Amino acid sequence: MKQVELANPDAGLDGIKVHDVAPPPEPQAGEIMVNLKASSLNFHDYGVASGAMAPEAGRILMSDGAGVIAAVGEGVTEFAKGDEVVSLFFPDWQAGPARLSDFSRTPGDGLDGYAREYVTVPASWFTKAPKGWSAAQSATITTAGLTAWRALVVESQLKAGDTVLLLGTGGVSIYALQIAKAMGARVAITSSSDDKLEHAKKLGADFTVNYKSDDKWGETVEAWSQGGVDHVVEVGGPATLSHSINACRVGGNIVLIGVLTGLGGEVPTALMMRKQIKLTGIIVGSRLHQQDFVKALETLKIEPVIDKSFQLNELADAFRYEESGQHFGKIVVEY
Numbered sequence: 411m412k413q414v415e416l417a418n419p420d421a422g423l424d425g426i427k428v429h430d431v432a433p434p435p436e437p438q439a440g441e442i443m444v445n446l447k448a449s450s451l452n453f454h455d456y457g458v459a460s461g462a463m464a465p466e467a468g469r470i471l472m473s474d475g476a477g478v479i480a481a482v483g484e485g486v487t488e489f490a491k492g493d494e495v496v497s498l499f500f501p502d503w504q505a506g507p508a509r510l511s512d513f514s515r516t517p518g519d520g521l522d523g524y525a526r527e528y529v530t531v532p533a534s535w536f537t538k539a540p541k542g543w544s545a546a547q548s549a550t551i552t553t554a555g556l557t558a559w560r561a562l563v564v565e566s567q568l569k570a571g572d573t574v575l576l577l578g579t580g581g582v583s584i585y586a587l588q589i590a591k592a593m594g595a596r597v598a599i600t601s602s603s604d605d606k607l608e609h610a611k612k613l614g615a616d617f618t619v620n621y622k623s624d625d626k627w628g629e630t631v632e633a634w635s636q637g638g639v640d641h642v643v644e645v646g647g648p649a650t651l652s653h654s655i656n657a658c659r660v661g662g663n664i665v666l667i668g669v670l671t672g673l674g675g676e677v678p679t680a681l682m683m684r685k686q687i688k689l690t691g692i693i694v695g696s697r698l699h700q701q702d703f704v705k706a707l708e709t710l711k712i713e714p715v716i717d718k719s720f721q722l723n724e725l726a727d728a729f730r731y732e733e734s735g736q737h738f739g740k741i742v743v744e745y
Contacts, residue, residue, distance in 0.1 A: 412745070413526030414725045416469050419461040423733075426459060426471070426726040434530040437483035443530045444495060446477040447545030449523075451732050451741040452553040452581065453668065458519050459729050465519065471725065472743075473499055473517050475524025476539055476548035486533045494539040496548040496704075497524055498697055499556065501535040505698040525725060527745050537700050540707045546742045550714040551703065553694055554581030554740060558643065559703040560695040561665040562589055566641045570594030573639040575631055575657050577646050579606045582667060584715050584739040586643050587613055592710040598631045598639065598657075606738050613715070621653075628653030638662055638685075648675020655682050666691045715739030 411433050418425030437443045449472040457463040459471055475497040479489050489495065502515050514520035539548035561582075562568040574590045576583040576599040583599065590597045591614035598617040599610045607618035617634045621627045632638045638659025644651060647669035654664055655678055664687055682689065695703075717737040720728040722745045732741055 411527040412722060413470055414472075414722060415525075416459060416461070416465055416471055417467065419465050419467055422461045423459060423726045423729050425461065426729075428723045428725075431526075433528050437481050437486075437530050439484040440486060440532055440534075441483040441530055442479050442486060442489055442495075442533045442536065443481040443528060444475070444477045444536065445480045445528055446475050446524055446526060446745060448476050448549040448742055448744045449525060450474045450546075450549040450552075450554065450581070451728055451743070454513070454516075454553065455518055456729055456732055459725075460733075463513075463519065469518070470522035470525055471518050472523040472525040473497075473519065474549045474552035475517070475529070476545040476551075478545075480528065482533070489533055489536075489538075494543070494545070494548065495536040496539045496551050496700075497536055498700060499553050499694040500696065501532070503696045504534060505696050508692075508696075510693070525722065525743070527722075534697065537697060537704060540704050543707075543713075546716060546719060546744055547714050549742055550581065550585070550716070550740045551700065551707075555585045555707075555714065556695045556700050556703055557667050557692070558582050558585035558589055559706070560692055560699055561643045561667055562586055562641065563593075563706075564695065564699060565665050565690050565692060566663050568593055568595060568641065572596070572641060573635045574598070575639045575642040575654065576600070577642075577644060577650055577654070579603075579610060579738050580645065581740045582645060583643065584610075584613070587615060588712045588715075589710070592712055596635075598634060600627060609738055626653075626656075628656030631657035632659075635659070641665070643667060647673070648677070652676075652678050652681075655685065655687060658685060658687050660685045660687075662687050664689045667693075716742055718742075719744055721745075
């Protein structure tokens with residue numbers, strides 16, 4: 411079978427290599443073998459693949475994996491051969507409060523990931539995929555989709571009539587746009603591209619703002635929402651957080667899910683205090699969160715926005731496309 415490894419982390423994306431290897435062993439008690447069909451790219455995956463997160467040489471890439479169960483081990487009752495499934499970002503976090511603060515047990519980072527055609531793992535490392543979804547669609551759930559779901563539904567307790575601010579048009583933000591609109595919220599979204607903002611409008615965005623041409627976009631969103639939005643899904647970090655605080659209402663809620671603009675910087679703590687804003691940092695979610703999300707996807711009739719698809723042996727090219735920032739929604743690789 412084929413699998414894709416980061417053979418030389420010092421070489422960045424040029425260090426990604428495709429290898430032909432023996433298939434994994436048959437599943438033992440409590441395990442499943444999955445014939446993987448697709449994965450999707452995330453900023454975290456890029457951090458590993460580019461060598462920025464100091465991965466081990468030879469690490470099999472990709473945290474997202476979707477496919478079909480090829481075999482089940484003794485005692486597995488939740489799944490059967492032929493079931494369509496999708497992986498977990500934190501396979502050890504089954505339910506309950508978060509207890510993880512690093513990626514040491516995340517596939518594609520601390521553990522070998524899903525850039526391969528077959529994998530044998532504990533059954534608890536996967537959930538069922540939404541009925542009727544392709545593997546490429548299901549592969550977008552693991553990281554981007556579940557992060558958006560947890561940010562809006564689990565942490566923010568989103569309800570119809572709420573106002574939401576989303577930053578950019580990457581995978582998490584576009585998933586969050588779809589979830590928020592399906593649940594009856596009003597949504598503002600930012601981008602540096604007017605073309606992408608027009609695309610966001612077609613998906614239901616109620617208000618758009620180009621942060622390149624409006625250097626006070628937080629105040630602009632605050633004015634649009636007549637006093638500030640209820641919720642912000644904050645993907646930028648230090649360079650955007652002050653704007654998000656300006657955009658948020660008194661007593662509002664900001665969920666920090668990314669640091670695209672860096673790992674540290676100034677935060678207007680006095681303004682955040684005066685506005686009595688709740689700031690919550692999250693990383694993806696648990697298996698129970700994912701199971702709830704899959705049920706919701708089937709009910710809400712949401713389908714992920716896939717910008718472009720690559721083949722498994724084109725994974726390095728897929729990352730270069732992600733690096734370019736041209737995408738709207740998700741980039742996937744199919745096997």
